[in-house]
Amino acid sequence: MNKVDSGIVIFDIDGTLTDSVEQHQRAFEIALRTFSFPNLRTNWGDYTHHTDSAIFEEAWEEAHYESRPDLSELEYQYRCALEHEIASRPFTEITGAAVFLQWLKDHSWSVVFATGSLRFGAVKKLAAVGVDAEKVDLVTASEFRTREEIVREAIRLGSKKFPAAHKHSVISIGDGLWDLKAANNLNLPFIGIGRDAKAKVLTDLGAPVFDNFINLMNNGIGLFR
Missing domain, CATH: 1.10.150 (DNA polymerase; domain 1)
Structure with a gap:
């Protein structure tokens, strides 16, 4: 993955930002x-x-x-x-998620949330990492049927706040094979979040994977610079 100064980061939610699957x-x-x-x-x-x-x-x-x-x-x-x-069983964050979201904001990245969940669930999950869904760009399965449609709309919304962003400065972050497939179908760089068997599925396909966001910030933050 090429290093970039800033751009758009598209987040899946379940299993990526929140322990909610x-x-x-x-x-x-x-x-x-x-x-x-x-x-x-x-x-x-x-x-x-x-x-x-x-x-x-x-x-x-x-x-x-x-x-x-x-x-x-x-x-x-x-x-x-x-x-x-x-x-x-309330939702909890994947370790370091809220800290990493704040880091992206502090470094002028445009953050967009794209999930295969229905909107009500997405709103509740974002609240678990301190995100008010009314104040961010959120695209869900309530509006679109496929992952690719959801991610395309997320890019469109993110680009409105970051007009200079283009393909090499759009990064997708997710935890599932379907997240990786959608990123590949749209020619987007991808970073995985996960551990054990879930991580192996992604690493076997060549994706960089971190078990949480603290690990990402300690060992993979160069991907965002």
Whole structure:
């Protein structure tokens, strides 16, 4: 990855900034099951697009329902389920996430958040790292179906605040294979956050990976200079 002075950093949220994957997935499955899908597949990585809205639409098509998928009802059911989940297990940050976000701000990087989660969940997760979703650029699966669409919109929003940014100064940070694939499809540099088996999936594909943001700041901050 070439070093750059500043630009746009696009963050995934679940598993990247917040330890929230388990709560999110439980709430999402509960919400999906309210639609009585006859054969709901719960290996989310097997769906064509790894976003909440795309998974919902694909499950709807597989059920051969005649009506159109009701995303607003999914949003409502997800909100109810997620509030229950986080009441018993609140979201926590991935170590150093808030510090690193502040470092980027202090060094004039434009930060944008792009997630395959529905918007309500994304707002709650950002709050766990001290980010007010009303004051930042956030793109979610409530607005777009695919990771690539979500990231493209994030770049567009980030570019409005940083007009000089171009491809070599846009960096994507995520924890999942789908984050890396979207970055590769859009020809973006990628940095992984993760450990153990999750990290190995990314490192095997050539991505630099750090187990948390303190480690990134101690050993990989040159990627941002």
